[in-house]
Amino acid sequence: MKKELALDKFIRNLIDKYLFEIAVGLLILISVFIRFKLAPNTELSPDYDFYYREWVEFYRQNGIIKGLSNAPGDYYVPFNVIYALSSLFPCEAWVPLSIVPGICELISAFFIYKIFYLLTGKKRCSVFIGVMTLYLPFVIFDGALWKQVDAVYTCFLVISIYKLLKQQYRASIVWYSVAFAFKLQSILFLPLYLIIYITGGFNGPADEEKELSERSAFSILEFLWIPVVYLIAGLPEVLAKHGLRATYFAYLEQTGELDSEGYGMVSFFPNIYNWGFDDHYKLLSTAAVMVLAAVLVVIAVFCYRFRERIDRNLVLYLAIWTSWTCVILLPGMHERYDYAMLILLTPFAIMVRKKIMPFMVVANICSLIVYGITLFGAKIIDISYISVFYVASYLFVTADIIGLLNGGNERSEA
Template identity: 65%
Template sequence: MKKELAIDRFLKNIINKYMYEICLCLLLLAAVVIRIKFAPETTLSPDYNDYYKVWVDYYRENGIIKGLGNAIGDYYVPLNVMYALCSLLPVEPWLPLSIVAFICELVSAVFIFKIFYLLTGRKHHSMFAGIATLFLPFVAFNGSLWKQVDALYTCFLMISLYKLLKQEYRASFIWYGVAFAVKLQSIIFLPIYLILYITEGFHSYDRVLKDSGKRNTFSILEFLWIPAVYFIAGLPEVLCQNGLKRTYLSYLYQTRELDTEGYGMVSYFPNLYNLGFDNFDKLLSGAAIMLLFVVLVIIAFFCYRRKDNIDRKLVVYLTIFTAWTCVVLLPGMHERYDYAMLLLLTPFAVLLRKKIVWPMFIANACSLATYAYALFGAKDIVNMTVVSLFYVGAYLYTLIDVVKLLNDENHQVS
């Protein structure tokens, strides 16, 4: 028998000891390679050349102080500061924008791991779930190919949710305030905070920390951290003499885009309003918001009825479901606004709620079809009405599951 060489023994010993870690590193490397390939492509993005590059060039020509003073672009201050800082680098804007997005995707992956490790106690499964989110099509396409910023506010939402599950409420509200200051779409996570206030918190049964299932709640005053962070985030533009009204009413102006930019009830998002309601925004917008309000009130009532039997897993499920409800029912949704919801839904269905694996797959497939429609010119192939039927169907299936779960106080997420 041929004697095994020392180098082979060494390599096999490394593999036997660290096979899992090696696989994770290889997956991470693959995620990096995908983004290196995507990042230089700027012609597919419907926004990069018309908006992001224009804004960065404006800061380069006029300086950061004048740029912030004129509030170039239609985002709130933190993102405007990001574009301003990009102007200081001697490279094309797509490079720093792609790098920032990928860093935020990595932060989200880390906190996906921490969230699901907290829920399941399964370290390797949770770690794989976090890394796997980097390969979800909407994650890879959004930042590196589209040059969008959804990964930025989402990573802060993941941090805030983790802190919420740890019952570190003040830290959770502060991080949520950061997410909200980055982008208005973070509002879709607000219902879970309201529900938990009404239900007086939840039981923190924790397989990892082995605690006693402590239960505590938080004061209504903790919500003030959200406007406080928003106010602080606006100071760079105020100090650059943009004006209080223009700065702090930024989100109000964004909500008016429904009328001023002619989006209709929906902008390439596969929700309810693609089913023949898109052109009736002046008639239906108010009713749509009230419909969302009614659904959330009903869900809050069901939660209140079983408030003594709410645990961390149910909190995460409710976070996913209420966020999904918002994007399905709110008017003016764009093709990317379910980013944070899908990022949570995907590992949650695989690791904790097998009953909704098929709705999860359908929602991801609909997201892929939507990106194909918006990014890759597949408008002749992708029928948004059909995509919306599947997407809304997946949501309704999950709605039924949530209602059944809340109606049975003895039933737990599993």
């Protein structure tokens, strides 16, 4: 038998001891390489040439202070600061605008690992599932190809959910407030916090049980962090003399664009408004918001009625379900607005609630088809048909979580 070389022996020992760590490292590097290859393409993005590149060029021509005083676009201040800082780099605008979401995707992956390690105690599976979120098509396409920034506010949302599951309510609300200051779509998760407040917290694991008074230490005053952080986030433009109204009313102006720019009831998002209701925004938009409010009230009452059954797993399930409810019923939803919901639903179905895996897969396929339509022009299926499958998946998940809350005997773990 031939003697094994010392180098080969060293490599084999390294593989024996650290195969999992090596695999994780390689998977992360491959995900970075995929983004590196896709990022230079700016032709597929429907927004890069008309908005993002122009905004960066605006700051290059005017400087950061003058640029912020006349901030272009309709984003709130934190994103305008990102575009302003991107103008400082001597490269094409797509470079920093691809790096920023890429970094936030990695942060989200890390905290998804922490969330599912907290829920399941399975460290390696949780690490793997966190890394796998880097390979979800909508995650890759949104940042690398579209140059969108959904990954930025989502990473703060994921951190806030992790802190919430740890029952660190103040920290959770503060991180949520940061997410809200970055993007209005964070409001899709606000119903979760209201429900948790109304129910007086939730049940922790048996080895972490606390007195009811301690578990209920989620004061309504914590919600004041949302306007406080929002006001602080606007200071760069206020100090640059952009004006109080122009700065702090940014979100109000964004909601007005749904009508003024002709988006209608829905914009390439597979919800119920694709079934013949899209062109009736003025007639239906207010009613749609009121219907959502009524549904959320019913959800809150239902959760309060069965509050003793809410544990960590159900808190995360409620986060997914309530935000999914919002995108199904709210008017003016765009193709990317379920980004945060899907990035939580996917690992949750795999790690915790395997029963809903088929519906998670359908939701991801619907998302992939929609990105194919908006980025690649691949109109192989009409959006109204996609909506049937997407809404059906939501309804099955709705039935499942209602059964969990109402049944009591079936645990929320797989």
